[in-house]
Amino acid sequence: MTIVGHTSVDTTWTQWYERCSVRLRSPHGTSDPVARHRLGEAPEQLPGLPGTWWVIDGRVFIAAKPGDRLDHAGERIAGIEILDPVDGAPGLILRHDDRALEVVRQDDRIGVRVYAPAD
Template identity: 65%
Template sequence: MTIAVHSTAETDWAHWHTRCSARLLDPHHRPDPIARYPLGEAPEQLPDVPGTWWVVDGRVFIAAKPGDRLDHEGNRIAGIEILDPVEGGPGVLLRHDERALEIIRQDGQTVIRIYSPADEHTR
């Protein structure tokens, strides 16, 4: 038998991430992002967002170091991560410290939206 021990911060993040994911997928109760950045084909650094971001053929490339504290599906990005957001589909979620980053693709444009846990009024 294996028993997993999680820190309070990991548990708190998991609960917040679950709530945030549900809110982002609910078309009737979507919180407002604290920031929104369109992504282009040229690699660029975004204000207050670590890493370098660019899009090629609808795929999002993120170049980041472990110290950037960008996580995707529970794994720290260290190098280049390639994500495939679906046109008009639910966004791809990443974590940066206490914020959620949602990458969406709509009408041929790729956008990153930043959400803060301070948006808890949307629960």
């Protein structure tokens, strides 16, 4: 009997494990969100978060000024940032001061999870 390895499965699992390990070592760890917000089509300000948020055709629009201190991919948002969260994929991470904001998509629902630093 010959056993053949499943390279793509092994690679996918390894990548997933590495992402989880990084998250466990992050200041936010695996803590539960301190807040959750569901996004809709109408632009709105979310309680305790900077900027204005809304969804069009499954894409998240965030309008923010540099003074809002809202960062995505290491860059300060100054204007409108458009995010395209994928259903079932890890969320897209933004930073506001010492908090992590995770933009997630589950089926047709799009929301923001807010994580505070672990104590």
